[in-house]
Amino acid sequence: MREIIDVALRRHRTTVLVAVTVGLGSGLLSIWAGSVGGALELLTLFPPLLFLGALLRGLFRRPGTEGLRVDGSERAFFAPPRTALDVLPLLCGWFAYMGVDTAHRAVEDPLRWPFVVCYPVAAVLLIAAYWRRAPFVELTPEGVASGAPHPLVVVPWEALDRAAPLGSTPAFALRLPVARPDLVRRRGWGGTRRRVQLPVRELAVAPALLAAAIGHYAAHPEHRAAIGTHEEYARLRQALATGG
Known part of the structure; x- marks a missing residue:
């Protein structure tokens, strides 16, 4: 049981780091595509569609189908976490993307600056919660x-x-x-x-x-x-x- 928990925590931490990296990279890609213009400007639609599709898949996926597992040494029946991608790291990646994108747009629209602060704070809070449990x-x-x-x-x-x-x-x-x-x-x-x-x-x-x-x-x-x-x-x- 303890080994399963350790593996799950490592998987969670790797997933959230990848999601945040993809979110930051997608934000920078969107800014670059928007500055180049032309057909490349369509790339600005790719990050939000990617995250939206992943979030919808996570929200509407089927529930688990396994039985409980037995740990005789700990005298417990337990239900481990799923290996499928969870919604929380996707939200961390989405907040990272929105932070970069909003900071870029805030240069021309000062009303967006409060959101420039809110998105990173929300991402940090989610990462902290997901990292430890x-x-x-x-x-x-x-x-x-x-x-x-x-x-x-x-x-x-x-x-x-x-x-x-x-x-x-x-x-x-x-x-x-x-x-x-x-x-x-x-x-x-x-x-x-x-x-x-x-x-x-x-x-x-x-x-x-x-x-x-x-x-x-x-x-x-x-x-x-x-x-x-x-x-x-x-x-x-x-x-x-x-x-x-």
Whole structure:
């Protein structure tokens, strides 16, 4: 599990560096093509169309289809991040492109200068968030953790409302019904203890399977101690298949 997290972080960092480099290069290419004019001016349309197409593909891609993975040493079932290109690095590249393009246009239009500052700031904030974390969900005998290598939020099983169904937005997020927000542990900013959402769109696991597994252990505390074993995972899959 730790090796998968390390690989995911390296992939994230490489992706965001490439996206920012492409964004800066595209901005400079657009400025050069616009100054040359003629047929080359059509190149100014290429960067925005490229980023727009990639963003739409990332937003509307299908959710994951894999099962949970088992780590016996950590006593956990976990859902690793997808290897497909995520939306956040694309946004970093887009902000880098817009920063260069807007700075060029601000020479003739001073009203654009506030955006010249906003785009780089937004890119830096996204890079900082994406650089330090990988989307990850871990089920342990103690509860549900989200984020890696250090969990951004940990929800003990006792904090979940057994009677309330898990709320979900298809292919985007899975909302956990929290009944005891005082037990939820959260680090960093964003979200509250009463509102916990798991980033399903960024995970390789099938959202329905993850939701069913969490709901199962929330309703069956007698099975939580065995989480993280291959025998328990086989029993879980059988129980979920039997229950539909």
